[in-house]
Amino acid sequence: MTNRHDFTARIEWTGNRGTGTSGYRAYDRTWRVTTPGKPPIDCSNDPALGGDPARHNPEDMLLSALSACHMLWFLHLASDAGITVTAYRDEPLGVGESEASGAGRFTAAVLRPEIVLADPADAARVDAIHGEIHKVCFIARSVAFPVRVEATYL
Template sequence: MSGKEHSYATTVEWTGNTGSGTSGYRTYQRAHTIVAEGKPVIPGSSDPSFRGDPARYNPEDLLVGSVSACHMLWYLHLCSAGGIVVTGYVDHAEGTMVEDAEGGGRFAGVTLRPEVTLAPGSDEAAVLKAHHEAHEKCFIANSVNFPIVVEPVFRTE
């Protein structure tokens, strides 16, 4: 079964050469930019644990943010299509990465904690079902090899 194909292009440029390139582990910055045509520049670095700049986004931040944003966008779409009126949504997502003995590593999991504000009269079962379906449809969730847990909280206006 084939479907519609979508392509995405970004340019990542290292901006952390302090004059001597990568001549030593401590001689260069991990600073870089991430650009997609016509969009704002994302300032990037590595995690501060790996000599990165804590004021810039690291790949791990962006991965957790991508999982969270994808789930939210699917959830809002499904609610809209299903007659559920969402008036507010904030997710306090968290991911855990584990390093291995060789210095590599992987994500062990991501937990999404969406706080959803609903219009009065929302069907509680439908609201929960939409989270389950959003997780099943999320392109990012379907592309990663670690578990994603969704722990939603609902409030009525």
């Protein structure tokens, strides 16, 4: 038996400068994400495509969601295994490609977590946990590109 989970958000374009999409350069690629009961996130397009580099873009958000989902499952499974994690930080890398038409996609992602273990001898056991996460992580199970983990333990 599976349980259904519904997720909602409101995406609202905020880039109308007064003339709408009357011309390709006549509007901003900005929008706001809101979800019930949470602070809004002001977003933009990838700067390479005319977006505001100070705002999150869809690619940032997808990569961050993938990394966060991995981290949360990692912490859960480590705790279940009796392994104490005292710090976790990731600087993931998303690899994408764009075609001449402008169509793009992620071709791979590399998660690069730096994890502090209470007992450094747990590093070998922890490596095995990373391999289990992609069987259960909601986001990792939903993407159509390979995800590799290159963890280091401190």
